[in-house]
Amino acid sequence: MQIIPAIDLKDNKCVRLSKGEDSSSIVYNEDPEKQAIYFEQIGCKKLHLVDLDAAFGRSNVNFETIKKIRKSISIPIQLGGGVRSLDLAKKYFEVGINNLIIGSMSVEKPNEVIILSNIYADKVYISLDILEDNIMIKGWDKNSGKKIQDILDIYTNSKIKGYVITDIQNDGMLRGLNLDFVNNFIKKKKLSQPSQIKTCGSTFKNLSNQKKAWQVIKQTGCDKFREGDAVISEKLPEVRGKVSSRNFFENSITYTNLLKITKTISSKKV
Numbered sequence: 001m002q003i004i005p006a007i008d009l010k011d012n013k014c015v016r017l018s019k020g021e022d023s024s025s026i027v028y029n030e031d032p033e034k035q036a037i038y039f040e041q042i043g044c045k046k047l048h049l050v051d052l053d054a055a056f057g058r059s060n061v062n063f064e065t066i067k068k069i070r071k072s073i074s075i076p077i078q079l080g081g082g083v084r085s086l087d088l089a090k091k092y093f094e095v096g097i098n099n100l101i102i103g104s105m106s107v108e109k110p111n112e113v114i115i116l117s118n119i120y121a122d123k124v125y126i127s128l129d130i131l132e133d134n135i136m137i138k139g140w141d142k143n144s145g146k147k148i149q150d151i152l153d154i155y156t157n158s159k160i161k162g163y164v165i166t167d168i169q170n171d172g173m174l175r176g177l178n179l180d181f182v183n184n185f186i187k188k189k190k191l192s193q194p195s196q197i198k199t200c201g202s203t204f205k206n207l208s209n210q211k212k213a214w215q216v217i218k219q220t221g222c223d224k225f226r227e228g229d230a231v232i233s234e235k236l237p238e239v240r241g242k243v244s245s246r247n248f249f250e251n252s253i254t255y256t257n258l259l260k261i262t263k264t265i266s267s268k269k270v
Contacts (some may be wrong), residue, residue: 013027032069
């Protein structure tokens with residue numbers, strides 16, 4: 001386990017909010033740069049920064065402070081809060097931020113986040129800010145209408161580095177870690193991703209007629225098709241009452257058998 005200290009920035013000061021309420025801020029240190037240096041001096045291996053002003057739609061308030069912190073310490077920095085465009089994300093990477101944590105944009109513009117993760121492989125985290133199983137966005141002020149599983153499904157085969165989850169009800173309350181919340185997330189993640197099995201790392205593309213790949217595979221009777229060492233995965237046979245996967249290969253696959261199985265599926269009529 002790695003414990004990562006966090007600095008929440010508001011008006012260029014270190015603050016703490018209670019349950020994400022903008023009006024609840026308590027100032028802990030008026031010099032975030034010195035606070036970051038202190039964390040490095042006591043042996044912390046990474047720093048978590050949150051730009052609260054940007055999260056609430058107040059852009060550019062803390063950018064210069066973030067740059068100063070980056071120049072003052074050598075440990076990696078992961079940054080979240082208000083990163084809602086490719087241009088801003090690239091700007092942060094250009095000034096030396098090691099990892100970005102994307103929240104609202106990951107829900108509203110998933111294609112752009114996938115593009116970003118392709119450009120900056122292993123540098124992008126998805127932020128899941130959760131209130132009663134709902135994903136909240138825009139500084140936690142807006143219910144996105146999405147559930148945890150919806151987001152996990154979108155990024156299952158992307159190049160994101162991982163997920164940063166926040167239990168909004170517990171955030172800033174100094175009550176310690178909500179283990180039930182964490183274990184519930186881990187369980188859902190294991191259901192959505194083939195983390196315990198070998199895969200070839202590819203999925204079938206959805207058809208142009210709006211049919212999903214898993215639908216075609218099921219309709220053609222290929223959902224359990226096997227050719228030598230190549231097999232369509234049975235992972236996630238049902239999520240929210242419908243088949244949602246079986247569209248990637250399991251096991252190590254020889255090129256010959258890969259061609260055979262894709263040719264068989266391609267020959268089926270839908």
